[in-house]
Amino acid sequence: MRVIMSKKKYTKDHEWVSIDNDIATVGISNHAQESLGDIVFIELPSVGKSVNAKDEICVVESVKAASDIYAPIDGEIMEVNNSLEGDAAIINQDAENTGWIFKMKVSNPSQYDELMTEDDYKIFLEQ
Amino acid sequence: MPLDIPLKNFHEANGANMVPFAGFNMPINYKPGIINEHKNVRNHSGIFDVSHMGQVLVEATDLHINNLEKYIPLKLNNLRNNKSNYTFLLNQNGGVVDDLIVSLIEINSKSFLYIVYNASRKNEDEKIFFKCAPNAEILHVKNCLFAIQGPESIEVLNNVIELPVDMHFLDIDVLKYKNNLAIVSRSGYTGEDGFEISISIDQAEVFVKDLLKNKNTMLCGLGSRDSLRLEAGLSLYGHELNENITPIEAGLSWALDKDRLNDSTLNGNKILSNQLHNKPSNKKIGLISVSRSMLRDGMNLFDSNKNDIGKITSGCFSPNLNKSIAIGYVNSHFDEEKEIFCEIRNKMELVKKTSLPFVKKNYKKNEGNNE
Numbered sequence: 001m002r003v004i005m006s007k008k009k010y011t012k013d014h015e016w017v018s019i020d021n022d023i024a025t026v027g028i029s030n031h032a033q034e035s036l037g038d039i040v041f042i043e044l045p046s047v048g049k050s051v052n053a054k055d056e057i058c059v060v061e062s063v064k065a066a067s068d069i070y071a072p073i074d075g076e077i078m079e080v081n082n083s084l085e086g087d088a089a090i091i092n093q094d095a096e097n098t099g100w101i102f103k104m105k106v107s108n109p110s111q112y113d114e115l116m117t118e119d120d121y122k123i124f125l126e127q
Numbered sequence: 128m129p130l131d132i133p134l135k136n137f138h139e140a141n142g143a144n145m146v147p148f149a150g151f152n153m154p155i156n157y158k159p160g161i162i163n164e165h166k167n168v169r170n171h172s173g174i175f176d177v178s179h180m181g182q183v184l185v186e187a188t189d190l191h192i193n194n195l196e197k198y199i200p201l202k203l204n205n206l207r208n209n210k211s212n213y214t215f216l217l218n219q220n221g222g223v224v225d226d227l228i229v230s231l232i233e234i235n236s237k238s239f240l241y242i243v244y245n246a247s248r249k250n251e252d253e254k255i256f257f258k259c260a261p262n263a264e265i266l267h268v269k270n271c272l273f274a275i276q277g278p279e280s281i282e283v284l285n286n287v288i289e290l291p292v293d294m295h296f297l298d299i300d301v302l303k304y305k306n307n308l309a310i311v312s313r314s315g316y317t318g319e320d321g322f323e324i325s326i327s328i329d330q331a332e333v334f335v336k337d338l339l340k341n342k343n344t345m346l347c348g349l350g351s352r353d354s355l356r357l358e359a360g361l362s363l364y365g366h367e368l369n370e371n372i373t374p375i376e377a378g379l380s381w382a383l384d385k386d387r388l389n390d391s392t393l394n395g396n397k398i399l400s401n402q403l404h405n406k407p408s409n410k411k412i413g414l415i416s417v418s419r420s421m422l423r424d425g426m427n428l429f430d431s432n433k434n435d436i437g438k439i440t441s442g443c444f445s446p447n448l449n450k451s452i453a454i455g456y457v458n459s460h461f462d463e464e465k466e467i468f469c470e471i472r473n474k475m476e477l478v479k480k481t482s483l484p485f486v487k488k489n490y491k492k493n494e495g496n497n498e
Contacts, residue, residue, distance in 0.1 A: 037144075037155075037350070038162045040444045041419040041451075043472075059472065061421040063161045063444045064350060066472075085419075092160075 008096065009072075009112060010121035016096055017072045017115060022106045026072055028060065031125055033095040036062035042088045044080040045102055051075060053111055058101065060091070073111040075104040132178040133271055133328045134335070141346055149246035151179040154348040161350035165446045168317055168355055169486075172277030173347035174338055179246040182266035182325055183256050187231060187238040194259035195240070197392055199229065200374070200383045200399075203240070206231040211297045211312050213382050215374055216244075216255055221395025221402075222370040223377070225252050226362065230299045230312060241299070241310060243272070243323070245364045270310075271331040275338060276321035276347075276355070278489065283341040284311075284322050287334065295493040296320070304334060317352065318359025318488045354443045357452060360413060360484030366424060366440040367411065367454055375402040376456075378411040378483075409437065409456040412463070413483040415448065420471045422453035422478065429468045429475065436461045439469065447486050454483065 008018045014032035017024050033039065041061040051057050051071040058069045080102045084090055091099035106112065116124060129147040132138075139145065143154035154176065156164060167173050185191050192203040198216045206212065208231050216224035225248040230241045244252045256263045275284055284290060288304050288311060299312035307327050315321035326334050338344060353363070362368050367377055373395065374383055380403060387393050388400040416422050422442035430436050437457035445452040457467070468475040 038160045038444075040162075041421055043420070061444075063354065064155070066421060066423065 008118060009115035010118065010124075011070070011072045011115055012124065013070045015069060015072050017112065019106065019109075019112055022109070023078060024073060024075065024104050024106050024112070025100050026069075026102055026104065027100040028069065028091065028095055029121070030095045032067075033092050033099070036060065036064065036067055038063045039088045039091045042084050042091070042101070044082075044085065045077050047077050047080060049077045051077065051104070053108075060088070069101060071104070072115065073104075073106055074108045075106045077102055078105050079103040132176060134176055134178070134331055137332050137335070138176065138346070143346070143348065148349055149179060150249075151246060153179055154346070155350045156348040157346050159345065161348070161354065162444075162446045164345065164347040164351035165354050167343075167345050168277040168319060168347060168351060169447060170277070171343040172275055172279040172283050172321070172341070173345055173351065174283075174335060175274040175276065175347050175349070175352055176271065176335070177274050177323075177352075178267065178271040178331075180267065180272055181242075181244040181246060181249045181252060182270060182272060183242045183244070183253070184234075184264045184266050185240040185242065185256060185260045186262065187240050188260075191240070191260040196387075196390075197394055198224070198255055198259075199227075200387045200393055201229070202384050202387065203229075206240075208233060208238075209299050211299045211314055215379075215382070216252060217374075217394040217399075218370055219394050221373040221375075221398040223364070223368045223372060223374060224248065224255070224370060226364055226368055227252075228312070228314065232299060232301055232310065234301055234308065241266075241325075247365055266325065269327060270325045271328055272323060272325050273331075273335065273338075274315045274317075274321060274323045274352075275344070276315045276317040276319045277344075278320055279341070279343060280319070280321040281491075283338055283344050284324070286341065287337045288324070296490040304330060313491065316359075316361055317355035318361065318484060318486060318490075319355070320489055320491045353441075354446060357441055357443050357454065358445050358447055358484065358486040359488055360454065362454075363441060367456075372409075373399055373402060373407065375399060376407040376409050376411075406459045408459055410459050411483070412455055412457055413481040413485060414439070414453040414455060414467065414469070415479045415481050415485075416451035416453075417477050417479055419451075420476055421451045422469060422471075426453075427470045428455055428457060428478075429470065430461065431466050431468065433468075433475070436467070445485060452485050453478075
């Protein structure tokens with residue numbers, strides 16, 4: 001078992017991931033919600049689904065556009081944030097906390113290490 | 128590279144999120160976001176910079192009018208002074224080169240057609256304008272264009288420009304702002320009461336700051352302008368209108384002067400008159416999403432047997448209905464009582480057909496004048 005890791009990491013597709021033992025919590029970054037604008041709908045992934053890193057697994061719809069959410073690492077979807085179904089705007093208010101989208105059981109923890117740290121992500125956004 | 132509008136720096140300093148649109152970097156929204164801007168227009172008012180749009184002045188001579196009547200399906204000689212008219216430029220097949228507002232105004236006791244047209248169609252339109260009137264004056268290089276929209280527009284604007292008391296929907300007048308000419312029409316494209324103001328670039332920033340002294344108004348971007356016009360069921364060039372669609376197919380035959388359809392000098396007159404008496408092949412409908420999914424431009428529509436019956440031309444989230452709404456075209460033979468499905472990300476979702484507009488228009492019309 002891995003130790004509890006509270007440090008958040010980021011993908012180039014603007015998802016954030018935090019890992020607690022072998023469960024990863026995933027959402028979209030605050031930067032992503034800002035550029036999407038008002039979010040009005042989210043199609044959540046199915047619980048129990050096995051996914052590979054970079055698979056399109058759900059969709060966030062803002063008034064401007066639909067945006068795919070990708071699996072940041074390999075694993076199985078364990079839980080989804082059902083409160084987003086009634087009020088997807090929670091992501092606009094609190095993208096990197098209560099606006100989490102799904103939790104997954106991680107099958108390949110080394111993939112997590114390869115993701116960007118918060119500082120790396122900031123630099124990535126400035127590029 | 129997209130062009131900048133004159134007040135680019137002002138918009139950025141006011142928190143605009145600028146995106147390329149029709150060849151210009153335009154504010155799509157400001158800090159409050161599209162939904163709040165939309166609601167502010169419906170409840171109070173909002174200010175839109177639409178300086179990307181084309182504006183031209185054509186001297187209203189018999190020759191120019193005669194030339195323009197080949198493209199414009201109105202009797203231009205009968206236009207009333209200080210009135211705006213929604214109309215089109217037509218190609219040889221009666222297809223829409225562009226949709227426009229043509230107004231007859233007087234500047235320094237000379238009569239002009241003042242025409243406002245779409246930014247995305249400047250090249251095509253200006254070719255026609257210069258062919259018809261070589262001395263046409265492109266006004267958008269000198270003037271900005273603003274729209275102030277919403278039920279409180281009149282209070283916001285009246286504090287800045289003194290408006291004539293009897294100004295109604297589609298009236299237009301040449302007025303003064305700080306000793307400069309301002310062309311003011313009571314119109315817009317949101318379904319609300321409102322005004323459009325053409326004003327010299329030098330005065331533009333001071334003018335907008337003056338408007339913003341009203342505490343209930345705010346700057347609004349093209350994002351909310353789009354959801355407002357869609358709720359109002361209004362057509363947008365490049366979506367509901369293009370060179371392959373006639374005004375009749377687009378459900379806009381009310382904007383044609385029917386007598387002109389018998390006039391062989393009008394482009395596409397036979398096709399149009401034929402369509403008016405027989406059914407055109409497609410009809411425009413309104414759709415509302417049944418699930419929470421968003422309806423978007425380009426999505427295909429099907430009947431319950433999975434036969435392709437048409438497609439969506441504009442879709443958005445409607446802040447007033449709290450659901451996704453869309454405008455689309457379906458085959459005229461399709462039985463409107465039957466179920467319609469929309470293909471959304473490889474899934475067939477039931478959508479509800481509805482009449483247009485989605486939200487009732489709130490124009491300030493003159494009593495007894497209902498067009």
